[in-house]
Amino acid sequence: MLVVLARGGNDGAFEELVRRRQGAVRALLRRLSGNAALGDDLAQEAFVTACRALQHLRDPSAFGPWLHRVAVNVWLQHARRGRWLEESIEDHGTDLALEIPAPDPSDRIDLDRMLAKLRAPERLCVVLAYMEGMSHTEIASATGIPLGTVKSHVSRAVARLRAGVGHNLRGKSS
Amino acid sequence: MSENTDSDLRRYFAETGELSSDDEFVRRVTRRIHRDRRRRTAMTAFAFIAGLAAMVRVAPLSAAAAIYVGDLPTRLAASVVASVLSPAGLVLPIVIAVLLLSLPPESQYW
Numbered sequence: 001m002l003v004v005l006a007r008g009g010n011d012g013a014f015e016e017l018v019r020r021r022q023g024a025v026r027a028l029l030r031r032l033s034g035n036a037a038l039g040d041d042l043a044q045e046a047f048v049t050a051c052r053a054l055q056h057l058r059d060p061s062a063f064g065p066w067l068h069r070v071a072v073n074v075w076l077q078h079a080r081r082g083r084w085l086e087e088s089i090e091d092h093g094t095d096l097a098l099e100i101p102a103p104d105p106s107d108r109i110d111l112d113r114m115l116a117k118l119r120a121p122e123r124l125c126v127v128l129a130y131m132e133g134m135s136h137t138e139i140a141s142a143t144g145i146p147l148g149t150v151k152s153h154v155s156r157a158v159a160r161l162r163a164g165v166g167h168n169l170r171g172k173s174s
Numbered sequence: 175m176s177e178n179t180d181s182d183l184r185r186y187f188a189e190t191g192e193l194s195s196d197d198e199f200v201r202r203v204t205r206r207i208h209r210d211r212r213r214r215t216a217m218t219a220f221a222f223i224a225g226l227a228a229m230v231r232v233a234p235l236s237a238a239a240a241i242y243v244g245d246l247p248t249r250l251a252a253s254v255v256a257s258v259l260s261p262a263g264l265v266l267p268i269v270i271a272v273l274l275l276s277l278p279p280e281s282q283y284w
Contacts, residue, residue: 011204018203023192026199040199047203048210111186131187161183 003060006051014054018047021064025071031127032075034116042078046071068132069142076143079120114164118157125150126157 002020005013025046030039050070057066115123124143128134136154140147240252 011207014207015200015204019195019197019200022199022203023195026196027191027193030193044199044203044206048206051207052210126183127187130183131191133184158180158183 003054003057003063007054007057007060014051017063021067022047025067028068028071028127028131029075031112031115031131032072032124033078034118034120034123042074043071046074049074072128072132072142075124079124111161114161117164118160121145121149122153122157122160125153126161129154 002013002017006017022043026040026043029042029046030036033039033042046067050067053070057063115127118126125139125145128139128142129136134142136147136150139145139154140150143150145153240248244252
């Protein structure tokens with residue numbers, strides 16, 4: 001209902017959508033960028049883009065996934081401008097204080113610190129795979145990164161995460 | 175990759191995938207949307223005015239040229255196009271067409 005109202009030009013409805021969805025979109029973009037301030041700035045840009053493009057959304061019930069796709073595209077555009085996705089470019093500075101709450105604070109510190117240390121393409125692939133639940137093929141299609149490279153990014157990123165916090169994670173799950 | 179690590183990563187992201195609500199963020203987004211709308215409106219108005227000015231300026235000249243060098247169908251088509259694109263700019267091609275057509279036949283070299 002809110003999406004239909006917002007699509008019809010109701011500013012109050014869109015503001016309510018922002019209020020409800022901002023937590024998830026900010027968390028996604030903070031993790032993709034590895035930087036809280038940059039993540040929030042890109043989240044603002046994602047909502048502005050979504051507001052502009054909302055008329056083209058055919059199925060209002062698909063608003064959530066569509067908004068996440070818009071957010072990922074906003075990050076990809078930003079990353080391409082900064083050439084973050086190129087293998088030879090070293091990752092930019094990251095802000096480890098992502099301030100993302102976790103059930104156990106040690107989880108937050110360990111995993112988010114390790115995530116922020118990953119190279120941008122690895123972080124992108126692992127976040128899209130595990131946070132957004134996208135398949136490798138979907139990631140390749142959305143990002144333009146070759147499928148084989150996506151697989152190796154995910155594999156390498158998970159190995160690095162496992163090396164950093166895997167012991168802790170396995171200990172908690174057993 | 176161990177199955178445990180895989181499922182633990184999914185669980186971690188599922189449990190920590192959302193930040194708490196931030197009213198200041200919502201206000202910033204709202205302000206940015208309004209600013210974006212004003213900018214887009216200004217750009218659309220500018221493009222419209224610039225396009226209109228270009229059409230008014232160019233349409234009569236191109237129509238006049240077509241009337242001057244073209245055959246009868248071309249001249250008619252140019253007049254129609256000029257009138258559709260720019261009613262105000264139709265004056266010049268009509269004046270030129272009248273002048274050219276009013277010349278004695280021997281001076282008309284087309």
